[in-house]
Amino acid sequence: MLKRALISVFLNAVALIAVAQLFESFQLEGFGSAILASLILAILNVMIKPILILLTLPITVISLGLFLFIINAFTLMIAQAIMGSSFEIEGFGTAILAAVIISILNLLLNRLVKDTLKS
Numbered sequence: 001m002l003k004r005a006l007i008s009v010f011l012n013a014v015a016l017i018a019v020a021q022l023f024e025s026f027q028l029e030g031f032g033s034a035i036l037a038s039l040i041l042a043i044l045n046v047m048i049k050p051i052l053i054l055l056t057l058p059i060t061v062i063s064l065g066l067f068l069f070i071i072n073a074f075t076l077m078i079a080q081a082i083m084g085s086s087f088e089i090e091g092f093g094t095a096i097l098a099a100v101i102i103s104i105l106n107l108l109l110n111r112l113v114k115d116t117l118k119s
Helices: 002-022 031-047 049-055 057-062 067-086 092-118
Strands: 026-028 087-089
Touching: 002 026, 002 031, 002 092, 026 031, 031 049, 031 067, 031 087, 049 057, 049 067, 057 067, 067 087, 067 092, 087 092
Parallel strands: none
Antiparallel strands: 026 087
């Protein structure tokens, strides 16, 4: 269980670094900052995200789940606010695009690692 959580945090950090390379308005100060941001996001996803999902359930249902990207962008912005200058996102639009790309990359990376660990 702990091994899976650590792998997930590492893969999320890799996804954050990849997004930082794609967008100039999404900046991280290296892999250590990416790991810290990934840990903060994991904590936020456990503590705050369920509350946000519950509060926005009607709009999430109406949007067929697409509003979850807005919630993910919001958690990215909270993580960025906690970390200060080592993690910066310039604008909520960038956060939404980053949330979509991070979700896709996490899906792909987790499937790749899951298949590798099974072999």
